[in-house]
Amino acid sequence: MDLLLEVVITFFAILGFGVIFSVPKRVLFIGGAVGGWTWFALQMSLQMGITNVVATVIASFTAAAMAHFLAKKLHIPATTISIPGILPLVPGSLAYFTMLAFVEGEYITGLENGVQTMLQAGAIAAGMVLALSLFSFGKGIGNRYETGN
Amino acid sequence: MGAKADKVMDVCLRAGEIMLTYGAETYRVEETLERMARAAGFTNVHCFTTTTGIFLSFEERKGRGDLMQMVRVDDRMQDLNKVTEVNQVSREFTSGMLTVQEAERRLEEIYEAKIQYPIWVIHIAAGVAGSGFSYLFGGGLFDLIPAFFAAFISSFALVEIEGYLKVRFASELAAAFIGSASAIAFVMLGLGNNIDQIIIGSLMPLVPGVPLTNAVRDLLSGDLLAGMSRGVEALLTSLSIASGVALSISIFL
Numbered sequence: 001m002d003l004l005l006e007v008v009i010t011f012f013a014i015l016g017f018g019v020i021f022s023v024p025k026r027v028l029f030i031g032g033a034v035g036g037w038t039w040f041a042l043q044m045s046l047q048m049g050i051t052n053v054v055a056t057v058i059a060s061f062t063a064a065a066m067a068h069f070l071a072k073k074l075h076i077p078a079t080t081i082s083i084p085g086i087l088p089l090v091p092g093s094l095a096y097f098t099m100l101a102f103v104e105g106e107y108i109t110g111l112e113n114g115v116q117t118m119l120q121a122g123a124i125a126a127g128m129v130l131a132l133s134l135f136s137f138g139k140g141i142g143n144r145y146e147t148g149n
Numbered sequence: 150m151g152a153k154a155d156k157v158m159d160v161c162l163r164a165g166e167i168m169l170t171y172g173a174e175t176y177r178v179e180e181t182l183e184r185m186a187r188a189a190g191f192t193n194v195h196c197f198t199t200t201t202g203i204f205l206s207f208e209e210r211k212g213r214g215d216l217m218q219m220v221r222v223d224d225r226m227q228d229l230n231k232v233t234e235v236n237q238v239s240r241e242f243t244s245g246m247l248t249v250q251e252a253e254r255r256l257e258e259i260y261e262a263k264i265q266y267p268i269w270v271i272h273i274a275a276g277v278a279g280s281g282f283s284y285l286f287g288g289g290l291f292d293l294i295p296a297f298f299a300a301f302i303s304s305f306a307l308v309e310i311e312g313y314l315k316v317r318f319a320s321e322l323a324a325a326f327i328g329s330a331s332a333i334a335f336v337m338l339g340l341g342n343n344i345d346q347i348i349i350g351s352l353m354p355l356v357p358g359v360p361l362t363n364a365v366r367d368l369l370s371g372d373l374l375a376g377m378s379r380g381v382e383a384l385l386t387s388l389s390i391a392s393g394v395a396l397s398i399s400i401f402l
Contacts, residue, residue, distance in 0.1 A: 006285060013281025019274035020304075020354060021172075022228040022264050039285070077177060077236055080229045083362050090356060093286040096349045099391045103398055125365045132369060 003043055010039040014084045023080045030070060031084030038063040039088040052116075053123045060086050060127025068135040086128070091120040154209045154216055156249050157189040160242075162220045163256045165196075165203045167235050171228040172359040174366045175375040178203065181239045188243040200225070200378040225382070227359045234259050268308065275304030275354035283350025288343045292350075295332065295341035299351030303328025307355060318389040325352055325393025333401045344402075348394065357386040 014035030018028045038059045045055035063085035071078035094117040101110035161182045168178050179196045182205055186194040191207040193215075198204070206217035235256065242252045264271075279300020280293040288296065307324035314320045328351035336344045360383040367376030 009281045009284050013278045013285070016274040016276070016278030016281065017358070019266055019271055020227075020278065021359060022230045022266065022271075024230045024233045025265070075237070075240065076233050077173065077229070079172075079174065079359075079362060079366070080233060083229070083358050086362070087356075087358055088285065090358070092282065092349050092353060092356065093346075095387070095391070096345065096352070096394070099395055100345070100398070103395045128362075128365055129369060132366075 003040070006043070007036045007040050010088050011036040014087060017087055018084050021083060023084065024076065027070075027074065027076060027080055031081050034063055034066050034070075034081055034085040035088050037066070038085055042089065053119050056089050056120055056123035057127045057130075060089055060124045061130045062127075063089075064128045064131030065134060068131055072135075082128070086124055089120070089124050091117045094120060151209055151214070153189075153249070154191065154207075154214065156253070157186060157191065158205065158207075158216055158218055160249055160253050160256060161185050161205055162203060162218060163253070163260065164235050164239060165198065165205070166220050166222055167256065167260055168232050169198065169200075169203060169222045170224050171226055171231040172363065173232045173235075174363045174370070175199070175372040176367065176370040177232075177236075179372075181236070184243050185239050188245070189249065198372070199375050200382070225360075228264050229359075230265050231259055231262070272301050272304045272308075276301035279303075279350040279353045281350075282353045283343075283346045286346050286349050288346030288350065292341045292343055292347055295335035296347045296350035299328055299332035299335060299347055300354050302331045303351050304354045318385055321355055321386055322389040322393040322396075325355060325390040326397045328352060328355070329394045330397040330401060333397065348398075352390055352394065355386075355390050357383040360386070 011032045015028060015032040018031045023031055041062050042055055042059040045058050046052070050058070064082050067078050067082035067085050070081055094113055098110050098113040098117055101107070101113055164185065165178050165182050168181065175198050178198045182196045182203070183194045186205065186207045191209060192211065193206075193208040195207070196203070196205045201223070202219055202221050204217070204219045206215065208215050238247065238252055238255045238259070241247045247255070266274075276297040280296040283292055283296035284290065303324050306327040307320060310320040310323050311317065314323075329348045332347045332351045333344065335341050336347060341347050360379045364376050364380035364383055367379060
């Protein structure tokens, strides 16, 4: 029940962000729905006992994959959906507590939180990389050697 | 240099300028411009884009009439609707549904247009986004109200201060300071329980979501220069937000 309320609140918060970034009106609600799904995926993964970073990778991957899929269907840039989609994962709370710890002079706590923030941000990026490589499959150019095929 | 080549060059660079200003990824700008120039019948098309400028060169005829121009992009704003519309124009131009003149007219319309929502709707949306995130980060239902007003105030402060200050990081610092100060004030007046979550909510509208996502995308597609500079932009924005909050916390708490 709590989770349902959280998903609804995420949906509206992401709608707000959609307006801030001025995404096209026809994908505003799609972005909100993807954002709600992202939060749901994150919480479900956490409940299944997966660690925070891996859960973030899973949620970010599903959001970015949905964004790429929908972008192809609707002929719009993928960022208009993927930016709202991954926003629920932004470690804003962790970043804030990092800053707070440094202000109060608790440097060890600050470093701990800082490393966790960086890992979480890296996990979001990793999920996006996975989705991007999935959706550009077959367009490889061979980066290191010219093998001639 | 033929008149058509000159026109196509202008149209392409205008499209690129709009896309880059309003938050498109680097690879999208390069690909769009190269496609449009090829669709207009030019050969040897090359485009090089960084975060702050676009270079485009092509040949009118084989071995003759080489053209090269650049535009400098100073402003970096966020309006993904304009990116989508330019994308649509380039798609129609490439498939031959638009002439050069029509494409130019459409691009000028997009360039002149204001953002699709009135500014007060954006402030309210910032309030909704901020209060939603304050709940998601562990605040209570009662904290939604002060978080809404605090996020509204920080979004309002950002837009107002940006009209006066040229350095964008300074206006973000000031907006974060004002937003978190008003969050602290609300809690001191007895409105709201979890001060940390309300402050986080008031900051969420300032988060540099577009540069951050684009930095990752640019680095992945091999635009290392553009990716690094965008990443640094996002980092500087985050740091100035953090310093604004740190300032208000050390003064008022």
